[in-house]
Amino acid sequence: MSEKNYISIHNSEAFPVKSIPIVDIDDFRETVITEIERGKRLASFFGRPLNESAVCLTAVIADDKRGCLQILSTEVEKSYQSLTPDCSQANCFEREIAEQWGIVPLGHPWFKPLRFHHSYRKEYDAWERGLDEEILPAHTDFYQVSGDEVHEVAVGPVHAGVIEPGHFRFQCSGERVFHLEIALGFQHRGIERAIISGDKSKIPHYMETLAGDTTIGHSVAYAQAMEALSGCLVSGRAQILRGIMLELERMANHVGDIGALANDVAFLPTASYCGRLRGDYLNMTAMICGNRFGRNMVRPGGVMYNLDASLISQLSRKLEEVFSDTENAIGLMWDSPSAIGRFEDTGKISREIAEELGLVGVAARACGFERDVRFDFPTGIYCFSQIPVATFSTCDVFARAYVRGLEIQRSKSFICEQLETITGDDIFTVPGDSAPDMAVVSMLEGWRGEICHFAMTGADGNLLHYKVVDPSFHNWNGLAASMRNEEVSNFPICNKSFNLSYCGHDL
Amino acid sequence: MIKVLMARAKQGYRTSAFPVEPPALSDRFVGAPVIGRPKCPPKCSKCVELCPMQCISRNTEKISIDIGKCIFCGKCAESCSPGILHFSKDYRMAVRKREELVLSGPVINLAEELNKEMKKLFGRSLKLRQVCAGGCNACEADVNVLNTLAWDLGRFGIQFVASPRHADGLLVTGPVTENMKLALKKTYEAVANPKLVIAVGACAISGGIYEGHSEANNGVQSIIPVDLFIPGCPPHPSTILDGLLRLMGRLKGDAREKINDSQPIPPVGDQLETRKKLIRSVIRS
Structure with a gap:
């Protein structure tokens, strides 16, 4: 039945906008709900205006097992029957659509704004707020428990x-x-709107500051999307350099997170060493591109900075040295039962909840899911050089810390291997114009998890719609779930074990 | 316990000698821009057109560059003839007045110390409340890194505190989103007088890349008065620390004129070629 309702596409492969089936809302609901029940995930779900009255809703469903994506659309005007009661993963997406386009998901169980801004369609507001009405962040209903204690x-x-x-x-x-x-919503800067309507030369910089700690992640996702739309082939060397930068970003952040966790349980040796080591990884990024966060490194068409033989050997030496200190600093904590005891059985989320919420990244892998874009939907260098997926199954703070530890080791091996075998010399190909009326879904495993960008062009080849889903968008509810029946004082370690992005969520 | 001691021996003493010694910077670090003596060629406005931030303006014979808006992408310098505009490796850029960030020559008037009264209060102990008001977490991260043992901020008497009531001032990052405007004002009001405000990063100074967005304001100064501006996207930790120490009067006007002598960044491998290609593609589009 549902086979006809969607098309299957691959990560970072362009397809004609027209090939996305537009089904009626009932079929749309049924297809999405059935596919998610079968163990697939809602990677993206967004609206875009078709004309003055209609909005096109598009869902991107990730089929991790088959490594493909399913995409389908429907058209709505003012409201539709909410998917959330039957599909929890749609919760924040539906609130986002309502806030941006004034479309009401009827029967949504917890219907409130997400980022606290005015609707993009002036005449339509899902909460019937006036155009002049001031919208204050977090001024909304909150779930409340009552009772004496x-x-x-x-x-x-x-x-x-x-x-x-x-x-x-x-x-x-x-x-x-x-x-x-x-x-959330305090960080809302209006990036998605500015990508479409603002100065084109600013787009790479929006990507780099979308979530500043994921500069490489979002820039590569954007670059992949634009390359697919323009049919630009990126050189092998550029792909390798992107991989190296992405793994350095992962290592820096994971080391920082483990240090922050150690700090919150007052295990100070690991906390202070990791604080310093994080800086060392950022400095390695700066050795390559001059900036500690990888600014100005990745652009559609390739990368902007190359490595010569002397820099490769400097980097390898530095990586060995810093990694050895990292192993030592983290190992110290794994060897300390008093520190580990605080992590074990703290902030547990059941596998079922994790699956229902559609968690991604470290949070999902810490619940035993082998879910990793580098493995399930590989692009670039990850098609040739695979990194084993790191998982752990205890679903607690310890698991999330331990998976980070494993990933640091695997990223290090990957970078060493790439530095040894890096070939080719060209690092940049000038991308041509984007093809008209095409769309692409570009996914990438950032250090927090799955980054998903959707881009589509209009008849003139310019971007007509751009949708960003930061991994944090899926995972904030995971953090909330992990605090059920915990002590308030465990919030800092639960929070740090997720370490989610506010600006990546708020855009 | 023995393992902890052995680890201590292995990890060693890692606090940098900054500010006694200059910070170790990448060879590719993009620091303060330097506008040299030669005049711009007539009718050339390549840098003005290439700048995604519109922070360069062409006067009759020369250009001026606003490093309060600049994100240090370096595109302008690569399109420029030698000697006119280049980026140095100088990390020192903090100033006390917004207009001093608009450079039309080689020298930056680095931040002067607080007046006598304020210096007496804050010169040896400065407690700051950090407010992120739309920052992308890069400025925040490079402020936070000052707390690590690599920079050991505490040795200068500077500390980030948990409440504005405990603070001598605010250190603000981000363009000040509409949704953070009220929170920033309230936090500012909660700090006892006299107080300081420090704007860190292009966004906090001018709105940066988010300048003109209806969802954001154009920097901290549009909401509350600012005493110190630290440019960068994000500023290097040494740029931030240098600014704080200058404000406290802990760094005297050392080598301000040295900026004159800083060398342009040498092109590495085919990096220059790549950049030129990109610039051509931008011009074409």
Whole structure:
């Protein structure tokens, strides 16, 4: 039945916009819900305006087992029957669509704004707010528990550390958390709209600052999309360099996260060594492109900085040295039962919940799912050089820390191998114009998890729609779920074990 | 315990000697731009056209560049003839007044120390509350790194505190999104007088790449007064620390004129060729 309702596509392969089947809303709902029930995931789900009254909803379903993506569309005007009651993964996507385009998902169980801004279609507002009405962030309903012993803890948007803003509400009884609800949107900068309507020369910089700690991840996802649309072939050397940069980004952030976890359980040796080591990985990124976060490195067509023999040997030497210190610093914590004891059985999410929420990245792999874009939907160098997927099955803070530890080791081996065998010399091909009326889904395993960009061009070959899904978008609800029945005081380690992006979510 | 001690021996002493010694920077580090003595060729406006941030303007004979907007992509310098505009490896860029970030010559008027009264209060102990107001987490990360043992911020008497009530000032990152405007104002009001505000990064100074977005404001100064501007996208940790120390009067006008002598970044391998290709493609589009 549903075979006809979607087309199967591959990661980073362009296809004509016309080939996306447009089905009626009932078939759309049924297809998406059935496919997700079969163990597939909702990678992206978004709206785009067709004309003054209609909005086209498009769903991208990831079939991890077969390594392909299914895509289908439907047209709606003001409202439709919500998917969320039958498919939890649609929750935030539907709220996003409602907020951006004023489309109401009827029967959505927890229908409230996501980023707190005005609708992009002036005449349509899902909450019937006026055009002049001020919209204040986190001014909305929160789930509340009542009772004599129940109290509410509200935190943020300005937090006690040097971190991004978000608002957290805990419903507690004594120290025990019944429920955590997270309100975001404080970081909303309007990136998706600016990509379509703003200055084209700024787009690579939007990608680099979309989530600054994932500069390489989002830039490569964008580059892959634009290369597919313009039919640009990227040289092998550029692909290798992208892989090296992406794995360095992963190592830097994972090391930093393990250090932050150690800090939160007051295991100071690992905390302080990892803090320094994170900087060493960032400095290796800077050795390649001059910037610690990989700014100005990746552009559609290839990369901007090359490696010569002397830099390759310098990098290899530095990597060996820093990695040896990393193993030592992290190993110290694995050897300390008092530190590990705080992580074990803390912040557990069941496999079923993880599956229902469609978690990605480290959070999913820590629940035993072999889910990794580098393995399931490989692009670039990952088609040729595979990194074994690191998993652990205890679903707790320890698992999320341990998977990070394993990934650091595997990324290191990958980088060493690439530095030894790097060939070719060309690193940049000037991309041509994008083909008109084409679309592409570009996915990549960033250090947090699956990054998914959807791009489509109009009749003039210019971008007509661009949708970004940062891995954090899938995983924020995972953090909320992990706090059920935990102590309030365990929030810092649960939070750091996910370490999600606020700006990547808020865009 | 023995393992902890052995690890301590292996990891060694890693706190950098900054500011006594200059920071170790990548050979490809893009620091402060330098506008040299030669005049621009007549009618040339390549750099102005290439800049995605519109931070360069051409006057009659020369250009000026606003490093409060600049994201240090370096496109302008690669399109320029030798000697007119290049990026140095100088990491020092912090200033006290917004207009001093608009450079039309080789020298940056680096931040002056606080006045006598303020210096007496904050010169040896500065407690800051960080507010991220739309920052992408890169500025935040490079502020945070100052707390690690590699930089050991505490040795200068600077500390990030958990509450504005404990703070002498705010260190703000990000363009100040509409959704953070109220929170920033309230945090500012919660800091006791006299107080300082430090804007870190292109976004916080001018809105950066988000300048003109209806979802964001054009930097911190549009909301609250700013005492120190630290440019970069993101600024290198040494740029941030240098600015803080200058404000506290802990670094005296050392080698300000040295900026004159800084060398342009040497092109590495075919990097220059690649850049030129890209620039050509941009011009074409």
